[in-house]
Amino acid sequence: MTTLVTGASGFVGSHVARQLVNAGQQVRVLVRRGSNLAALGGLHVECFEGDLRDTSSLERAMLGVRRVFHVAADYRLWTPRPEEIYETNVEGTRRLLAAAKNAGVERIVYTSTVATIAVPRHGALPNEDTRATVDEMIGHYKRSKFLAEQVAVEAAAAGVPVVIVNPTAPVGPWDWKPTPTGRIILDFLKGKMPAYVDTGLNVAAVEDIAAGHLLAAEKGRIGERYILGARNMTLKQILDALSAIAGRPAPRVKLPHAIALAAGYADQLFSRLAGREPQIPVEGVKMSRHRMFVESDKAAREFGYKSTSVEAALERAVRWYEEHGYLATGAGNKSVAHAAAA
Numbered sequence: 001m002t003t004l005v006t007g008a009s010g011f012v013g014s015h016v017a018r019q020l021v022n023a024g025q026q027v028r029v030l031v032r033r034g035s036n037l038a039a040l041g042g043l044h045v046e047c048f049e050g051d052l053r054d055t056s057s058l059e060r061a062m063l064g065v066r067r068v069f070h071v072a073a074d075y076r077l078w079t080p081r082p083e084e085i086y087e088t089n090v091e092g093t094r095r096l097l098a099a100a101k102n103a104g105v106e107r108i109v110y111t112s113t114v115a116t117i118a119v120p121r122h123g124a125l126p127n128e129d130t131r132a133t134v135d136e137m138i139g140h141y142k143r144s145k146f147l148a149e150q151v152a153v154e155a156a157a158a159g160v161p162v163v164i165v166n167p168t169a170p171v172g173p174w175d176w177k178p179t180p181t182g183r184i185i186l187d188f189l190k191g192k193m194p195a196y197v198d199t200g201l202n203v204a205a206v207e208d209i210a211a212g213h214l215l216a217a218e219k220g221r222i223g224e225r226y227i228l229g230a231r232n233m234t235l236k237q238i239l240d241a242l243s244a245i246a247g248r249p250a251p252r253v254k255l256p257h258a259i260a261l262a263a264g265y266a267d268q269l270f271s272r273l274a275g276r277e278p279q280i281p282v283e284g285v286k287m288s289r290h291r292m293f294v295e296s297d298k299a300a301r302e303f304g305y306k307s308t309s310v311e312a313a314l315e316r317a318v319r320w321y322e323e324h325g326y327l328a329t330g331a332g333n334k335s336v337a338h339a340a341a342a
Helices: 011-022 055-061 083-102 140-157 180-189 206-219 235-246 257-274 282-287 298-303 310-323
Strands: 002-006 026-031 046-049 065-070 107-111 162-167 169-171 200-205 225-228 231-234
Touching: 002 011, 011 026, 011 065, 011 206, 026 055, 046 055, 055 083, 065 083, 065 206, 083 107, 083 140, 107 140, 107 206, 140 162, 162 206, 169 180, 169 206, 169 310, 180 235, 180 310, 200 206, 200 235, 200 310, 206 225, 206 298, 206 310, 225 298, 231 235, 235 310
Parallel strands: 002 026, 002 065, 026 046, 065 107, 107 162, 162 225, 169 200
Antiparallel strands: 200 231
């Protein structure tokens, strides 16, 4: 029987696909026309052209499928058409779960995000029992993922065999776009981080997060959420770790959030006039005001999820960027905005 993976051309999805292939499974990947498939290079997978916005393509993709890993998402902190994010993340998830149910799929793993859990709370750290509201989600991406997770929860209650995983910030090789966490690494390596903000996030090796997906498919309980994470780290701690790996000095200046936010609004105004994407998304700066720390031991208790060294994962990421020529090309400094957006 076949396993379907959506989002397999992306960072986490490509690692999920790779581990499935290495486990001897027959893997079909749903990809949009024109997708960059470099992350799947050398993998023996069946590429199926389709789109989360196209119900008929999802129905065809489900033929003969036993399990589904729905990793795909529209991950943008800024867009002139935010409705596109909701169409893919919310309605696309609704369509995919319906197609999977109609096809008799045995198990679905839906990839949500730790952002639906890591909200400000007094006392103990947030965990899978933390109940947030859509009003606590900053930005269209996080709101769309919150709403999409609710679609998955409701589907599970209606009998669809879906398990929800909530990855924290993944780091490691093949973060080619890159993700916000990968952008932090790249900006540091390029010397584009003269300062940092007081924020933090839970960081995990992407390989561990992918392995957690497979474990969730085998042993996760239907309708439950499972955080796939490792270590809570401040941005300063992450930069210090990168400094030890790359031999570059870490920034010592801590930038007040008010200054970072003012820079974001100024950049937003200039970007609107220039007709380009903001280099410092305001929503990202707002997110960074809160440390996205969580308690993440439920997956270990229930299905044996294990986390490995974050420093080793950061080093694999650094070496991958070095080997693939990323340090020779430039991009604007978005790290302040992206620090808490993973």
